[in-house]
Amino acid sequence: AQRVTQPEKLLSVFKGAPVELKCNYSYSGSPELFWYVQYSRQRLQLLLRHISRESIKGFTADLNKGETSFHLKKPFAQEEDSAMYYCALRAGTASKLTFGTGTRLQVTL
Amino acid sequence: EPEVTQTPSHQVTQMGQEVILRCVPISNHLYFYWYRQILGQKVEFLVSFYNNEISEKSEIFDDQFSVERPDGSNFTLKIRSTKLEDSAMYFCASSLDTLSYEQYFGPGTRLTVT
Numbered sequence: 353a354q355r356v357t358q359p360e361k362l363l364s365v366f367k368g369a370p371v372e373l374k375c376n377y378s379y380s381g382s383p384e385l386f387w388y389v390q391y392s393r394q395r396l397q398l399l400l401r402h403i404s405r406e407s408i409k410g411f412t413a414d415l416n417k418g419e420t421s422f423h424l425k426k427p428f429a430q431e432e433d434s435a436m437y438y439c440a441l442r443a444g445t446a447s448k449l450t451f452g453t454g455t456r457l458q459v460t461l
Numbered sequence: 462e463p464e465v466t467q468t469p470s471h472q473v474t475q476m477g478q479e480v481i482l483r484c485v486p487i488s489n490h491l492y493f494y495w496y497r498q499i500l501g502q503k504v505e506f507l508v509s510f511y512n513n514e515i516s517e518k519s520e521i522f523d524d525q526f527s528v529e530r531p532d533g534s535n536f537t538l539k540i541r542s543t544k545l546e547d548s549a550m551y552f553c554a555s556s557l558d559t560l561s562y563e564q565y566f567g568p569g570t571r572l573t574v575t
Contacts, residue, residue: 394568396504396552397566398563447494447516448519449506451503453503454503
């Protein structure tokens, strides 16, 4: 069975500092990895997916199959980045998403 | 931009009662999902639905649960004989297709079983 691990419940950084939200997964096949974000009082929304290989709101994430990781990075944190971030995995031909427990990012001045 | 909607936003029910959580997926989407999040825990998949039948379900989705698309717009989750441990945030999601398509989430219904 697949599993997603986000080791940090809370990550607090200063504005302008680099951000790295960690995500590790376990799955024997080729997964599809996602980052979802939930801003205060808003719904879960897709931030980015590994197959797109794009940068959204300055965030990037690279799938590292050797380390089974999909860490989310941003070089300079902004206040508006404060939110709950969830890493998620889709395995094989299944459509369901398997989520990690989430990391709350707090960006302070 | 079209959104998934869910009603009610908060439902309080007594243990043993039946509840129906309602969702209106995005109109041209074909796949529908229910997830739940118990307070402090991860978002967990419950069930996926396509072409008027369940395509996948988790071990959580036992006989207590059922889903239905009663008309062309609504997608419902029924929980029979609710238990205290059913208290959670229930999220509906929909996607245009499966696999490569994004799942769009609703705002959730907070279910409190007393």
